[in-house]
Amino acid sequence: AQSVTQPDIHITVSEGASLELRCNYSYGATPYLFWYVQSPGQGLQLLLKYFSGDTLVQGIKGFEAEFKRSQSSFNLRKPSVHWSDAAEYFCAVAKTTDSWGKLQFGAGTQVVVTP
Amino acid sequence: DADVTQTPRNRITKTGKRIMLECSQTKGHDRMYWYRQDPGLGLRLIYYSFDVKDINKGEISDGYSVSRQAQAKFSLSLESAIPNQTALYFCATSGRDEETQYFGPGTRLLVL
Numbered sequence: 691a692q693s694v695t696q697p698d699i700h701i702t703v704s705e706g707a708s709l710e711l712r713c714n715y716s717y718g719a720t721p722y723l724f725w726y727v728q729s730p731g732q733g734l735q736l737l738l739k740y741f742s743g744d745t746l747v748q749g750i751k752g753f754e755a756e757f758k759r760s761q762s763s764f765n766l767r768k769p770s771v772h773w774s775d776a777a778e779y780f781c782a783v784a785k786t787t788d789s790w791g792k793l794q795f796g797a798g799t800q801v802v803v804t805p
Numbered sequence: 806d807a808d809v810t811q812t813p814r815n816r817i818t819k820t821g822k823r824i825m826l827e828c829s830q831t832k833g834h835d836r837m838y839w840y841r842q843d844p845g846l847g848l849r850l851i852y853y854s855f856d857v858k859d860i861n862k863g864e865i866s867d868g869y870s871v872s873r874q875a876q877a878k879f880s881l882s883l884e885s886a887i888p889n890q891t892a893l894y895f896c897a898t899s900g901r902d903e904e905t906q907y908f909g910p911g912t913r914l915l916v917l
Contacts, residue, residue, distance in 0.1 A: 699845070722904045733809075733895060734848075734908040741904070780847060784904050793906060795847035 693717075694783050696796035703771050704804050711766040711799050713781030721783040723764040724793070725755055729777045737779075740764060751775070776803040808832045809909035811896050817915045818886050826881045826912050828896030835901045837879035839863075839871060842893040842911070851894075854879055886916045 693716045703709050715721060722741050726734040738749025745757040755766045764781060781796040809830045818824050828837065835856050840848040840863075850863030852871040860873055868890060872880045883890055893913050897906040 694847075724905070726908075733910040734897075736905060736907070739905060782848075792850065792853070793848075795849075797845050797847045 694781055694794050694796040696779075696781055696799050698799045699797070700800045700802070702802045702804060705773055706770050709766075709768045709771045709775070709801065711779050711781075711801070713764045713766065713796060715762050715764065715781075715783045717762075717783060717785070719785075720757075720759060721785055723755075723757060724782040724784070725749065725753070725764070725766045726780045726782060727751075727777050728780065728798075734780065737766070771801075771803055773803050773805075776801055809896060809898055809907055811894075811909040811912050813912060814910065815913045817917065819917050820887055822886050824883045824886055824914070826883075826894055826896075826914070828879045828881070828909055830877050830879075830896075830898045830907075830909075832898055832900075832907060833876075834898040834907075835876065836899045837873065838897040838899075838906065839869075839879065839881045840895045840897065841865065841890075842895060848895060851881065883914075883916075886914075888916045890914065891916045 695714045724739045725737040728734050737753050738747045740747045740757045747755050753768050757764050778798045778800050780798045782793045812827045838853045839851040842848045849865050851869050854860045854873045857873050870882045893911050895911050896909040899906045
């Protein structure tokens with residue numbers, strides 16, 4: 691069965707510093723990969739996705755993610771965080787063999803931004 | 806206006822009560838989903854629907870039922886609520902040939 695691991699439950703970062711959130715997946719083939727963000731009291735918003743092609747993916751709000759097949763990873767990065775980036779971030783994967791995208795979510799990483 | 810809406814946004818109920826959570830979408834999507842979110846567990850799929858006549862169980866469907874009244878509406882029912890169903894519930898939609906899912910704002914449910 692596929693699984694998604696976000697090793698960091700909680701990360702604290704200073705405003706202006708760089709941020710990297712880790713995501714590892716377990717699946718027999720390359721899945722579809724997603725990062726979602728959940729701001730306090732809000733639903734989930736798609737940041738970016740990877741289906742195929744260039745392994746460095748650009749998303750909204752200045753985020754990017756890099757797919758590394760050899761490491762089964764899809765880490766999310768931002769060069770300089772803003773206070774508004776404080777939120778919970780979820781990595782998700784979907785099987786490419788299904789006729790539809792059943793999403794498997796990681797447990798999430800809570801990001802706190804300090805002044 | 807939001808593309809995916811959920812009502813109510815917050816609900817408190819008592820053990821044993823029947824409760825319905827509603828989801829509506831204006832995206833014209835065929836596929837709709839219900840998830841629950843619990844701290845430390847991420848989101849888990851309860852039910853999903855490919856179209857009005859196609860409804861399927863997800864990984865945690867016990868204690869829940871759904872109704873797809875129209876392409877745009879997908880309701881989740883708790884027939885007899887219990888405290889461990891206290892959670893944040895999300896509805897999502899996706900297009901027929903699209904893997905990306907779009908989420909509603911969530912319904913926070915507390916079962917006493």
